[in-house]
Amino acid sequence: MSTGDDQPTISTAETVASSALDAGKAKKKRSQFTGNDRKVFLAMVGIPTFIHVAIVWIPTLLSILLSFTKWRGNDISEIEVTGVENYDVVLLGAFQGDTIQAILNNLWLLLFLFFGPTLLGMGLAYLLDKNLKGTRIYQSLFYTPVVLSLAVVGFIWQNIMYDQNYGLATWAFGGGDRVDWLGNQEFIFSIGNYGLSKNFLAILMAMAWRHTGYIMVLYLAGMKSVDAALRESASLDGCNEWQTFRHVLFPTLKPINVIVVVITVIEALRAYDIIAILNEPRNTELLSHLTTNALIGEGADNIGRGSAYATLLFLLCIGFVLWYVTNHYKKQENTV
Amino acid sequence: MSDMKFDFDTSPSGSAFSEPSDNVHFEATKTPLRPARVVLHVFLASLGILWMVPLVISLYSSFRPFAETSRKGFLSAPESLGLANYREALDRGDFIDKYWNTALILIPSLVLTIFLASLIAFAASRYSWRFNIFFLVLFTAGNLLPQQIMVAPLFQAARRIPLPEIMSNSEKLNGSNWMIILLHVGFQMGFCTFVLSNYMKLLPKELNEAAMVDGASLWTQYWTIIMPLTRPALAALATLEFAWIYNDFFWAVIFEQRGDDRPITSALSNLGGEFVTDTNVVSAASIFVIIPVLAVYFALQKHFIAGLTLGANKG
Numbered sequence: 001m002s003t004g005d006d007q008p009t010i011s012t013a014e015t016v017a018s019s020a021l022d023a024g025k026a027k028k029k030r031s032q033f034t035g036n037d038r039k040v041f042l043a044m045v046g047i048p049t050f051i052h053v054a055i056v057w058i059p060t061l062l063s064i065l066l067s068f069t070k071w072r073g074n075d076i077s078e079i080e081v082t083g084v085e086n087y088d089v090v091l092l093g094a095f096q097g098d099t100i101q102a103i104l105n106n107l108w109l110l111l112f113l114f115f116g117p118t119l120l121g122m123g124l125a126y127l128l129d130k131n132l133k134g135t136r137i138y139q140s141l142f143y144t145p146v147v148l149s150l151a152v153v154g155f156i157w158q159n160i161m162y163d164q165n166y167g168l169a170t171w172a173f174g175g176g177d178r179v180d181w182l183g184n185q186e187f188i189f190s191i192g193n194y195g196l197s198k199n200f201l202a203i204l205m206a207m208a209w210r211h212t213g214y215i216m217v218l219y220l221a222g223m224k225s226v227d228a229a230l231r232e233s234a235s236l237d238g239c240n241e242w243q244t245f246r247h248v249l250f251p252t253l254k255p256i257n258v259i260v261v262v263i264t265v266i267e268a269l270r271a272y273d274i275i276a277i278l279n280e281p282r283n284t285e286l287l288s289h290l291t292t293n294a295l296i297g298e299g300a301d302n303i304g305r306g307s308a309y310a311t312l313l314f315l316l317c318i319g320f321v322l323w324y325v326t327n328h329y330k331k332q333e334n335t336v
Numbered sequence: 337m338s339d340m341k342f343d344f345d346t347s348p349s350g351s352a353f354s355e356p357s358d359n360v361h362f363e364a365t366k367t368p369l370r371p372a373r374v375v376l377h378v379f380l381a382s383l384g385i386l387w388m389v390p391l392v393i394s395l396y397s398s399f400r401p402f403a404e405t406s407r408k409g410f411l412s413a414p415e416s417l418g419l420a421n422y423r424e425a426l427d428r429g430d431f432i433d434k435y436w437n438t439a440l441i442l443i444p445s446l447v448l449t450i451f452l453a454s455l456i457a458f459a460a461s462r463y464s465w466r467f468n469i470f471f472l473v474l475f476t477a478g479n480l481l482p483q484q485i486m487v488a489p490l491f492q493a494a495r496r497i498p499l500p501e502i503m504s505n506s507e508k509l510n511g512s513n514w515m516i517i518l519l520h521v522g523f524q525m526g527f528c529t530f531v532l533s534n535y536m537k538l539l540p541k542e543l544n545e546a547a548m549v550d551g552a553s554l555w556t557q558y559w560t561i562i563m564p565l566t567r568p569a570l571a572a573l574a575t576l577e578f579a580w581i582y583n584d585f586f587w588a589v590i591f592e593q594r595g596d597d598r599p600i601t602s603a604l605s606n607l608g609g610e611f612v613t614d615t616n617v618v619s620a621a622s623i624f625v626i627i628p629v630l631a632v633y634f635a636l637q638k639h640f641i642a643g644l645t646l647g648a649n650k651g
Contacts, residue, residue, distance in 0.1 A: 037554040041459060044558070048456040048525060049471065055486070055522025056478040062489035073492060124383075127376060134377075140637070141384035144391065147633040147640070149583030149601050152625055159618045160390050160397070166406055166615055168393065209390065214644070221645035262480070270482045273585040277605055291484040296491060296590055307488050314485040321480040325473050 067307035086308035101194050102287045110268035117208045121215025129223040143213040154274035157206040185283040197283035222256035262324050269317050287313045398619035421620035431624045438599040441513050445520035453528030458558050461533035479526025519587045535569040575636045576643035582629050
């Protein structure tokens with residue numbers, strides 16, 4: 001991470017040589033930066049890296065370390081190493097209930113995003129890719145919510161859709177009664193003491209409103225790049241529409257599928273805003289809320305426990321992140 | 337070709353939203369309307385209208401008195417329309433102050449993020465050196481982490497770092513715009529580096545070679561050769577990052593405890609309570625919050641979509 005001591009050997013020849021097109025005329029010319037250029041180069045790498053590492057990676061490592069300690073956030077000398085005690089409390093002890101419900105909620109969110117907005121978005125993209133008249137207008141309609149923050153989405157849905165008396169959801173499904181969409185913490189189905197609560201499902205609907213357009217636009221971009229001739233020949237060969245989609249279009253969308261999976265998993269683990277703006281109704285908390293509630297605000301003085309929650313969140317996503325990133329750059333190394 | 341090389345050409349035929357170019361698609365343009373097409377149009381139009389309901393009704397109700405919608409419902413013909421809800425929302429929500437405060441955070445964050453990301457992207461994608469891929473992995477992975485994992489140490493550090501009163505009301509880094517800018521720059525840089533390095537990689541290698549032969553310095557190569565060619569990606573990123581930074585809720589809620597000093601999206605968390613009894617003032621407040629980002633989106637839709645599909649790696 002310290003860029004200062006590594007003095008990178010710069011060689012443009014290597015990059016040129018690896019490019020298949022230019023392989024013929026590549027000259028083995030080794031040019032190394034000298035003098036001012038070297039300083040500029042080090043600054044170009046060093047300054048952004050310093051800021052990024054200081055804001056992202058060092059705090060990440062420190063959080064993991066803090067998860068093995070007890071600290072109220074006062075004097076640094078009061079930090080007390082307690083080993084796995086926080087994990088014990090969070091996973092097996094007094095907070096076990098909160099933790100399990102939060103992890104389940106993260107899981108519901110993930111499954112919901114996959115089977116709701118992702119399939120719907122893919123379907124819409126497929127339909128909108130048919131060269132319809134007015135397809136751009138349709139696209140804009142579905143896409144507009146994507147530019148809004150989930151916090152605003154929550155704010156708007158709470159007001160227009162889920163108002164207990166006047167909301168449109170109440171109007172459409174309430175049968176003339178008040179409905180407490182966001183307060184109803186009853187489980188739709190439960191597993192022991194845990195489950196999927198009605199208010200969480202209401203929030204999932206609002207999230208779908210934003211997520212569908214996002215997925216749609218990604219697939220639309222992917223489908224546009226598929227050669228029409230490929231599809232045409234498939235239909236000439238007697239494939240019906242489903243077969244063409246399943247065996248011709250879908251396999252070419254693999255890179256998009258990977259991105260969609262990454263986005264969905266990360267989004268499901270990171271989600272915070274919409275539930276926070278609705279004041280975290282009971283049974284809708286995610287791991288992200290347990291983390292921040294232990295760290296910041298009134299009565300939040302348990303840095304160790306908050307960090308343990310954060311570390312769980314980190315562990316749930318890091319393998320995935322590394323898998324994606326290394327694959328991406330491995331491919332790039334091969335193709336460039 | 338198997339990885340994410342979307343079409344990020346900003347020429348009219350390039351974006352996902354453009355008219356299909358002639359090499360794409362079947363004969364469709366001149367086919368007569370078949371029943372299947374009609375069904376498809378009806379389906380898409382109904383779903384599209386349904387999709388717009390929350391926004392359209394927010395806008396509509398924001399012009400109507402609460403007494404009227406509470407009696408007749410949101411979906412009713414108007415008796416009177418006016419700006420009273422906006423006056424009230426402006427009065428209670430201080431939106432002018434909040435716009436200003438948002439701009440003070442947004443503009444420096446945006447410029448710094450993209451500038452710094454372009455430096456590292458240039459250095460790591462235009463030259464091969466021992467650790468260039470490592471750096472790209474570091475930035476890309478960093479951007480995909482959940483923000484919650486960084487909060488505790490950052491928060492504890494920020495509340496201990498002093499700032500002169502002129503820079504921060506709280507005289508600490510915590511609670512100042514500087515901290516929020518720093519967080520945006522550090523975090524968003526990962527995504528911008530990812531996108532820009534992917535883009536810069538595709539520019540012909542000979543550009544640097546030729547410039548070196550001409551004796552151009554490294555900075556000249558960056559600033560006068562590569563950056564101008566990267567303009568489409570920069571435009572796309574700037575549009576996208578505008579929305580993301582504008583939409584930020586998490587950082588500002590955590591690091592700015594005083595509700596009045598928060599930028600607009602995170603200020604929502606204390607707006608709710610202020611208008612709780614009047615759905616239509618809440619609607620007007622929502623419109624105040626979403627207008628800037630919707631305006632940018634409608635003006636720069638092409639860049640926006642290009643940005644999403646060209647990086648397409650985060651939510």
